[in-house]
Amino acid sequence: MSRRETFYDKGGEQRLRTNRYLMAVLATNRFRTVVTVLIILTAACLAIYNIDPVRHYVARTVKHGAICFLQNNAIIKPRRAHYTPDKGTVDIVYCAPINPPAFDGAKMDHGIFVLSDFGHQVQRLNQLGQVVWTQNLHTPRGLDSTEKHLYVGDRKELLILDVDTGEILKRYRYSNYITALKAYRDRLFIAFDDGQVGSLIGYQIDDKMNNVIFRLPMRLASARGIDVSNNMLVIADTFHHKIVKIRLDSNVVSSTKSYYPNSVQIWKDSLLISEEHLNMVSKFSSHSLTRTGAMAGCFDPKNLDSKIEKVVLDDIYRSGTSCNAQHLGSKLYSPNDAIYADGSLYVADTDNHRIVVLKNGIKHSVISGFNNPVNIRLVK
Structure with a gap:
């Protein structure tokens, strides 16, 4: 072999080693780049997911979407x-029923x-x-x-809808x-919830909906009902287990x-209260706030949370309002x-997923086929 051929072979080997080294470096850098990009993307996805509306949307569409599809297609x-009583609310599925409500x-x-929270919709129904x-x-909710x-x-949004068309006119x-x-009148009272505590604020009804004209001087716990009449404001302070x-x-x-x-209506000299886990619509005096009757439903002591059972049992038994025989056919x-x-x-019979009208x-x-109807109002 000539000296030139020998030199050429050594040069080829050197270039080959150099190329392999460069390829290894490039591969390593490419790997690092890919890993870095993946880390950045993962961090970005986690940051976006931690934004509450995004997390809720992902849970509702991914976790519940498939179940909803299978349910709606039978x-x-x-x-x-x-x-x-032992587990709280179970079997939650965020799903708008595909079939219209059934009337009987x-x-x-x-x-x-009718407003359904797990059905994520509000509907207007005729008579x-x-x-x-x-x-x-x-x-x-609300x-x-x-x-x-x-x-x-x-x-966290207040929506104002047209009652005739359902069109969303404004968002706050x-x-x-x-x-x-x-x-x-010219006010809108709003109960807010912030984890374990909340508040109630009265706003002037105008184009901005931020002019505060009343602020309740106490803390609430997920208050779900408000009514006002003749300068009397009554609140269903749900998780404090109080009527205020x-x-x-x-x-x-x-x-x-x-x-x-869960709700309150001022009616004549009485307050009508939906007591969710008593499975009753109860009546209280609007003056003395004493329990005076059962408008609908009957309660079973087995449904009570043992930690606060004593709080209400004595009052119910003493007033003799645990049930009314004529309501046995309308179990809530x-x-x-x-x-x-x-x-x-008119009762939003929530866990029976229906609206019941009693006379x-x-x-x-009875109108059935909703997914967790929590609020109702009458068309005026």
């Missing part, structure tokens, strides 16, 4: 949320608005239970209506979750114990809302 049996019974005296319109939402507008709480965003609403009354003209506050009160399961009007009691304690009509 591939699996529908699963609906319900309460158990006599024509209602009023059309109704025969037929859907007039549906507006899909996030996870709504509902009230006037002749022209429907006020809806949807997590607040810092905390909305749990209850009450429109009264305050005079707006004097700020005098009084309260009484209740068991998961975690009612979240109730409205009395023109001789009819003189007897079932008049």
